Amino acid sequence: MLLALIEAIDLARYFAVQEGWIASLFTKERRFVRAVDGIDLEIRSGETFGLVGESGSGKTTTGRLLVGLEHPTSGTIRFDGKDLSSLKGQDWREARQEMQMIFQDPFASLNPRMKIGKIIGEGLEIRGVTDSKECKEKVAASMEMVGLTPIGQFADRYPHELSGGQRQRVGIARAIAVRPKFIAADEPVSSLDVSIRAQVLNLMLELKEDLGLTYMLISHDIAVVKYMSEEMAVMYLGKIVESAASDALFKSPLHPYTRALLSAIPTTESSEKQLLLEGEMPSPVQPPKGCRFHTRCPNRKEKCCLDEPSLIDVGNGHVVACWNVT
Numbered sequence: 001m002l003l004a005l006i007e008a009i010d011l012a013r014y015f016a017v018q019e020g021w022i023a024s025l026f027t028k029e030r031r032f033v034r035a036v037d038g039i040d041l042e043i044r045s046g047e048t049f050g051l052v053g054e055s056g057s058g059k060t061t062t063g064r065l066l067v068g069l070e071h072p073t074s075g076t077i078r079f080d081g082k083d084l085s086s087l088k089g090q091d092w093r094e095a096r097q098e099m100q101m102i103f104q105d106p107f108a109s110l111n112p113r114m115k116i117g118k119i120i121g122e123g124l125e126i127r128g129v130t131d132s133k134e135c136k137e138k139v140a141a142s143m144e145m146v147g148l149t150p151i152g153q154f155a156d157r158y159p160h161e162l163s164g165g166q167r168q169r170v171g172i173a174r175a176i177a178v179r180p181k182f183i184a185a186d187e188p189v190s191s192l193d194v195s196i197r198a199q200v201l202n203l204m205l206e207l208k209e210d211l212g213l214t215y216m217l218i219s220h221d222i223a224v225v226k227y228m229s230e231e232m233a234v235m236y237l238g239k240i241v242e243s244a245a246s247d248a249l250f251k252s253p254l255h256p257y258t259r260a261l262l263s264a265i266p267t268t269e270s271s272e273k274q275l276l277l278e279g280e281m282p283s284p285v286q287p288p289k290g291c292r293f294h295t296r297c298p299n300r301k302e303k304c305c306l307d308e309p310s311l312i313d314v315g316n317g318h319v320v321a322c323w324n325v326t
Contacts, residue, residue: 050225050232106167117155
């Protein structure tokens with residue numbers, strides 16, 4: 001029995017270390033995950049900024065940081081000239097009204113016990129719209145903008161009574177109901193049927209023009225980002241490895257990780273062989289020394305394994321972090 005207990009403890013300790021939960025069950029040593037590590041980006045008003053990368057690269061955490069759902073341990077986030085990390089109380093609440101988020105899962109992000117009209121109007125009530133008639137009018141306007149008509153048919157339903165595409169429209173209506181300036185859209189179409197995705201993306205583009213919105217579009221689907229964004233950045237293991245205007249990045253990708261992502265897009269116009277990456281993304285608990293991508297890079301050199309490259313501007317705002325780019 002004692003031997004079995006020791007073996008069970010050793011096995012539990014092994015999996016704990018492998019997953020990065022704790023360093024040891026018998027010590028106080030701790031390890032921390034830097035989900036977003038020293039990134040620097042600028043999103044211009046009225047544009048869509050795309051952020052792409054594999055799962056675990058830090059995309060969602062970046063979006064949550066920008067809208068205040070997570071708080072940075074260091075650095076600054078500036079919005080309309082204001083340092084959000086320094087705001088508190090009423091100042092923070094006022095700034096927060098200008099930012100909203102569209103979540104990836106259109107079912108889990110909606111309260112199953114609330115009717116659709118109440119879900120969309122909840123943000124208005126929190127922001128002081130206490131007049132019932134005014135609130136209903138704004139909710140109806142938002143529902144009409146996203147195509148949830150006839151309004152009376154949807155306002156009194158619950159989320160489980162709607163399809164996936166309709167639920168995502170509810171999420172979008174909730175975000176625009178308070179008339180924000182900036183929206184972080186986290187994989188807004190990844191859980192939808194292919195036939196519905198184009199409808200939702202086109203709806204977002206229409207709302208961008210009609211309401212003067214600025215988007216950060218977070219996605220692992222680089223083709224979606226190409227369709228939607230003017231600027232884009234590629235993240236890997238918490239860091240930005242390349243950033244440029246979308247057209248420039250697709251035309252001339254410089255980082256090997258970016259080239260691998262682009263080669264995975266299905267196309268009938270090219271006979272180029274797909275670049276397959278070896279292995280899996282390393283654990284963010286213990287990122288590799290040097291370039292974080294070197295463990296999977298087909299072009300790695302000795303320097304890549306020892307020193308971390310900085311982002312360098314190769315012209316026209318196209319920046320890349322790679323020792324093989326001069």
